[in-house]
Amino acid sequence: MREILLYRGCTTPVRLPAYELATMNVLKELGVKAIPMKDVTCCGAQFVESLSPDAFAVIGGRILALAEDEEMDILTLCGACSGSLKITKHNLDNDPGLRRKVNDTLAEEGLKYTGKTRVLHLLQILAQEIGYDEIERHIVRPYNGLKIAAHYGCHVTRPFEIVQVDDPENPTIIDRLAEIAGAEAVDYPGKTRCCGGPMLAMDTTVATKIGQEKIFNVGLVGANVILTACEFCDLQLTQCQFDEAIKPSKRIPVMPITQFLGAAMGIDEERLGFEMNRISPDSVLEALQEGR
Amino acid sequence: MTEKVHVPTSSFAEELAAIPGGEVVNKCIQCGICTASCAVARYTDEYRPRQLIQKILLGEREEVLKSRLPWLCMTCRLCEERCQEGVSPAEVFHAVRILAAREGYVPPEFRRVMDSLLNNGWLLADSYTDFEEEEREDMGLDPDLGWNDKFLKRIKDLLPIAEGEK
Ligand code: SF4
Ligand code: SF4
Numbered sequence: 320m321r322e323i324l325l326y327r328g329c330t331t332p333v334r335l336p337a338y339e340l341a342t343m344n345v346l347k348e349l350g351v352k353a354i355p356m357k358d359v360t361c362c363g364a365q366f367v368e369s370l371s372p373d374a375f376a377v378i379g380g381r382i383l384a385l386a387e388d389e390e391m392d393i394l395t396l397c398g399a400c401s402g403s404l405k406i407t408k409h410n411l412d413n414d415p416g417l418r419r420k421v422n423d424t425l426a427e428e429g430l431k432y433t434g435k436t437r438v439l440h441l442l443q444i445l446a447q448e449i450g451y452d453e454i455e456r457h458i459v460r461p462y463n464g465l466k467i468a469a470h471y472g473c474h475v476t477r478p479f480e481i482v483q484v485d486d487p488e489n490p491t492i493i494d495r496l497a498e499i500a501g502a503e504a505v506d507y508p509g510k511t512r513c514c515g516g517p518m519l520a521m522d523t524t525v526a527t528k529i530g531q532e533k534i535f536n537v538g539l540v541g542a543n544v545i546l547t548a549c550e551f552c553d554l555q556l557t558q559c560q561f562d563e564a565i566k567p568s569k570r571i572p573v574m575p576i577t578q579f580l581g582a583a584m585g586i587d588e589e590r591l592g593f594e595m596n597r598i599s600p601d602s603v604l605e606a607l608q609e610g611r
Numbered sequence: 612m613t614e615k616v617h618v619p620t621s622s623f624a625e626e627l628a629a630i631p632g633g634e635v636v637n638k639c640i641q642c643g644i645c646t647a648s649c650a651v652a653r654y655t656d657e658y659r660p661r662q663l664i665q666k667i668l669l670g671e672r673e674e675v676l677k678s679r680l681p682w683l684c685m686t687c688r689l690c691e692e693r694c695q696e697g698v699s700p701a702e703v704f705h706a707v708r709i710l711a712a713r714e715g716y717v718p719p720e721f722r723r724v725m726d727s728l729l730n731n732g733w734l735l736a737d738s739y740t741d742f743e744e745e746e747r748e749d750m751g752l753d754p755d756l757g758w759n760d761k762f763l764k765r766i767k768d769l770l771p772i773a774e775g776e777k
Pocket of ligand 1: 646661700
């Protein structure tokens with residue numbers, strides 16, 4: 320079985336462990352073993368990134384060097400982690416001076432960055448490494464009559480020159496994966512807009528309004544579920560619905576793409592962590608058909 | 612040659628241009644597409660990326676460096692995708708933050724997060740209680756997350772924030 324190192328990031332293991340669980344189990348079914356990385360630090364996104372380019376480079380450089388040491392690629396679940404590690408890799412690969420500085424610091428731990436390790440976001444593993452055909456072969460209980468709205472996550476797809484995941488203005492990976500699983504993917508206004516998550520650090524009221532605009536737009540086109548590929552987006556798009564502006568009966572289930580795919584692949588619900596979803600996924604799971 | 616639209620009162624834009632990402636600021640033609648595509652601008656009264664870039668071009672150095680506004684950018688890069696002139700407001704404000712941090716202007720929200728990050732090596736150490744550990748165990752996930760809490764302390768001199776109380 321192919322192996323890849325899973326860089327879990329700070330948020331997923333604490334606030335959305337179901338994403339970690341579902342991803343590991345879905346990938347295993349698809350022939351990829353994801354091994355959680357240990358002895359790592361936060362990737363530095365947003366906070367260290369905003370304060371010091373040198374600190375940011377050395378923090379990301381260390382994570383990449385640890386993976387090089389294991390001779391494995393890195394899988395990320397979070398848009399921010401994915402973005403920071405890819406940007407750091409890009410900077411280190413293109414700036415020999417920066418790489419020298421980083422390696423001086425890493426040498427104290429016997430580590431070295433050379434650029435061998437690739438950083439792949441979950442959507443890349445699914446669409447490019449495993450491939451749509453292979454995933455389709457594993458769908459045993461396709462959804463029937465279900466409309467999905469894909470939310471890609473800004474840092475997953477932008478800037479394209481560096482992250483190389485999907486067309487940033489017209490991304491399609493989540494939509495295609497959902498269609499393979501039998502659902503109908505619908506477009507909605509503001510599909511490529513931000514969930515508001517990064518604003519939580521500075522102003523939660525504004526963050527909530529930005530998230531709710533998305534929920535409103537998704538509701539307009541009648542989607543039954545929002546599919547995500549980043550725990551930050553997932554948590555934010557869920558959280559913003561627990562607010563008096565949205566009636567409990569109007570809440571739209573939100574779930575990571577791997578939970579959604581896993582169910583259609585016939586993986587047990589508890590191995591996908593569904594009991595942890597804050598907005599009940601029942602209406603989505605009821606659309607699964609038996610056998611194919 | 613294009614006509615010079617801005618008459619700067621300081622060399623602020625040049626200073627920013629020396630920071631990676633900041634060099635594009637001079638290409639801005641003040642069309643306002645960034646503000647029109649920005650979600651933060653839609654829900655706040657004060658945040659307007661075009662206007663903030665104008666202040667930079669006009670050389671309002673102190674005002675911009677001390678302002679909270681550059682820290683409100685979500686770096687969602689939608690504006691960058693849309694800007695016809697190849698300017699990335701996200702990158703420009705990132706360069707502003709780095710310069711501001713060097714001079715000690717870091718919003719308290721960022722400062723607090725940085726303190727915890729330096730101590731623990733990751734962001735959610737304080738939220739990871741027995742409850743979450745048990746939850747992970749019940750799901751069959753390893754409760755030991757194995758974060759490294761030493762490395763960030765070792766490199767903290769690289770961070771302007773670590774220098775002193777401001
Ligand atoms: S940054 Fe780009 S989009 Fe914004 S005002 Fe300047 S030229 Fe227009
Ligand atoms: S990157 Fe910043 S300025 Fe640009 S649209 Fe997003 S939040 Fe607004």
